Amino acid sequence: MNGTGEGRGMAADGPQARAFVAALVRAGAPSVSGPAGLAVPEAAAAEVITVARRLALRAVPEGWWQPRPAPGLLGLATALVVDEHPSAPHWSAAERQRLATWVAVLIEHRGEEGVQELLGALTEG
Template identity: 45%
Template sequence: MRQRRRESPVYGDGDGYRDAESVRSMLRSWGQDMDPAESGILPGAEAAGRGYGTGLDVPHADAAAVVGAVVRLLGAPAGPGRRPRGLAELAALSGLPAERFAELRLLAQALVVDEHPSAPIWSAEERLEASSWVAVLIERRGDDGVAALVAELRRSR
């Protein structure tokens, strides 16, 4: 008996932005009945156009600075050539199977990376790298890791 390959509805056509946008859209629909004061989303987040870039109260920074903050929080080796790069290496660092890491990376992109005020000017590759590192942080430290990242980024003000 031949098994059919299961397609994940999250991945769509493989376009990282569209996948993360569908996650953001789904999460926004869940929160439509929520009082905006309780949502944690800063005023103007929806008016920003594509729905990203205003949700985190952190200063503007380039993607490398955000990745550097995550690397420091994880205690990963720093410096060019010393830290893991690429999805396969980061998935291995997370300890998750590749499919689960890809799902967590989409959530990290939708809920953390694309909410950074500088995200709209980052390249797709920069957002992918930042999302991958944030996914490792979430896997290792959960919500506390995201809170620590926001605190670390705020210190640069």
């Protein structure tokens, strides 16, 4: 191994992994059936949206009246959070879109810490 990082694997939460997932989202990678990837309890979409909205609004800079996520984050939020929620198959397309928007805003302003905060809040119920 040398100082350039050659010989190291890709860290699951590192920048290479995030870039890889973002590339899959941009390419329109198909969903794979199987168990949900998030260890949170099932919940109604309205409940999850309310929690994500509250956390996202706390994260945005003061004075923003209508948070809009940076381009590309919507797909990332959908793939990594919305589609991985155990209740997602029961939600409408509009509910999934609203949740993805708030999660994308949360990711934009708080990154992975924001997602972890969201998962903690959903687990606490």
